[in-house]
Amino acid sequence: MRVSVRPCRRGCSPRRVVSTSGNSGMASGGGQGQDAVPVWSGVGTTVLHNVLLANGNLSHTLGFYRARFNPASSSFPHILNSRLSLLLLVWVFSGAASAADPFAVFPRVLPSPAADLRPATACNPAHLSGSITLAQAVERALCANPLTRSAWLASRQRAAELGQANSAYLPEVSISGNVARGGDSLTPNDYTTWQAGIEAQYLLYDFGGRDARSQAAESLLAAALASHDATVRVLYLQTVTAYFNLQAAQAAVIAAREVEASALAAFKAADARVEVGTAIPVDRLQAKTQHTQREIERIRAEGLAARLHGELAALMGDASQNRFTVVDREPAFSQSPDVSPAVDALIEASRTRRPELRAAEATLQAREAGVSSARADGMPRLSAYVNARRQAFDSLETDSSALGLNVTIPLFTGYRNTYQIAAAQTQAALAAVDRDSVANQVALEVWRAYYKLKSENAADSRSSDLVESAAAAEKLALGRYRAGLGILLDVLSAQASLAQARYTQLQTQLGLRVARAELAQAMGELSWDWMEPAQREGMK
Incomplete structure (x- = not known):
């Protein structure tokens, strides 16, 4: 059973029409020519409310619902039911399209933040x-560090952004529709209007603007991938440096304790000689002063080791990780390096390997494409379109297409395009300067790392001879003093x-290891092969 309110001219009372027809369309026979207002259930009301709200045609008065919607009925107008189904289908299709990757741009980005060094x-x-x-x-730093x-x-x-630029090569298709119930003082009865249509547009020619934007996005993606690679390798070097710094600090703590023990032995020897009268009291005071100084140095060395421990943990993504220790068994960074190649050859080789140079070159290409895009923005654009539409005013329906x-x-354009071209050209010139600056910085880094490695190796x-002779001299002097x-x-x-001597030896060992890593980084050769066991044999 359906109940509807038949509108009438002003001055009369609306009449309710009860129909027992099984048709869920319009009341009073369900024909399109009837002017009865449909009555829907609460669910139908909610759906229509959302549709009207989305199309901007929702009446903002509660009287609209009180006069036209009866919650006791469960029918839903056929004219809107089909169109809501169409809108639902379009919504599902658009959601599936938004989740797709038709241009296959995301697989070009490696699945791991550690780039190609680690899966x-x-x-x-x-x-x-x-x-x-x-x-x-x-490995932990490359996987967990926020950088x-x-x-x-x-x-x-x-x-x-590359996929967004490539989307200009595909047509744009959209569906629109609206429905409304209205009336005015000139028309005695209310009326229903609705329309639905589909439209497609495609850009045919724009004097290379679309191609330039796609090329710029392609170059910016290449620059981002190279920058990611550079970030990973810089973090690699920072972690290696922090690891070896912590190793050296821990070794410095051991050395400081040994020196403190030697100073304590000297103090005890002086105290014993003062007690037996073979030394003056000032010897005991001097020995005690020396022992206290070595004790302070040991405390500072322990504090430095604790601080470097936290710095390494922070590089690994969490400064609160403090339940680990480092081990001194890295032969790949401890062997004698080969510094026979000329530095000029190393600099030339680095120009083809450093990801920073690749990023700078790709950025320059993107800015040059931006100049072409700016020029194309001031040129004509040709596009094709096709549309089909159906609309109705009360009982009159019409179809149209084009x-x-x-x-x-x-x-x-108020000279806007002129200044856009000038700005794009300036950006391209700046990108060229940045590329040359990066190339110069790469050459400088190779030069510094090369000569640092040579000096640290020598x-x-x-350093071993230095520690050996200093230890022998200390042992001899202490023995002579004990013997009077x-x-x-x-x-x-x-x-x-x-x-x-011990401090110098620790610093030269640390400097040699870090210099080897810095030269590899400067040349763009720092990779996981440096730490794989299979690659360590024969590495120089």
Whole structure:
């Protein structure tokens, strides 16, 4: 059963019409020519409310619902039912299209923030504990550090922008529709209007603007991928440096404790000689002063090791990770390097390997494409369109369709396009300067790393002799003093020389390892092969 209210001229009362027909269309026979107002259920009312709201045709008065909607009925107008189904189908189709990747741009971005150095499956989120190797530290840093994730997400953003630029090669299709119930003082009865249509547009020619924007997006994606690679390798070097700094700091703590023990032995020897009267009291005071100084140095060394421990943990993505220790077994960074190639050859080789140079070159290409795009914005545009539409005013329905061409010719834009071209050309010139600056910086980094490696290699070869001779001198001076044949000044001087020799040896070992990593980074050769066991044999 359906109930509807038949509108009438002003001055009369609306009449209710009850129909027992099984048709869910319009009341009073359901024909399109009837002017009865349909009555719908609460669910139907809610759906229509949403549709009208989406199309901007919703009446803002509650009287509209009170006069026309009866919650006791469960019918729904056929005229809207079919169109709502069409809108639902379009909504589902558009949602599926938005989740697709028809241009296959996202697979071009590697699935792991660690770039091509490590696969995504290698990233283990578990907290590190116990002794960790350099490979474990670098792997955790590449997977968990926010810098790599940020660069990776920037690459995905550029990939999405490339897909957005390529979408201009496909037509745009849209469906529109609206429905309304209205009336005015000239018409005695209310009336229903609705319309639905589909339209497609396609850009035919724009003097290369579409191609230029696609090329610019392609170049920016290449620049983002290269920048991601550069970020990963810089973080690799930072982690290697932090790891070796922590190693050196831990070794410095051990050396400081040994020096402190030697100073304590000298103090006890001086105290014993003062007690037996073979030394003056000032010897005991000097020895005690020296021992206290070595104790302070040991405390500072322990503090430095703790700070460097936190810095390495922060590079690995979480500064609160402090239950690990580093081990000194990295032969790939400890072997004697080969520094026979000329530095000019190394600089030339780095120009083809450094990702920073690739990023700068790709950015320049993008800016040059931007100049072509700016020029095309001031040229005519030719596009084709096709549409089909059905609309109705109460009982009168009409169909229309069209197929044609659109030509847009900019005549005067207030010199906007002139300045756009000038700005694009300036950006391209700046990108060229940035590329040259990066190339110069790469050459400087190779030059510095090369000569630093040479000097550290030469210094490391002499550091062992330095510690050996200083230890022998300290042992001899302390023995002579205990035997009453030497003076305390000789002991204190020998201990100071030994402490400095051990510190120098630690610094040269650290400098050699870091210099090797810096030269590899400067040349663009720092990769996972440096830490894989299979690659360590024969590495120089």
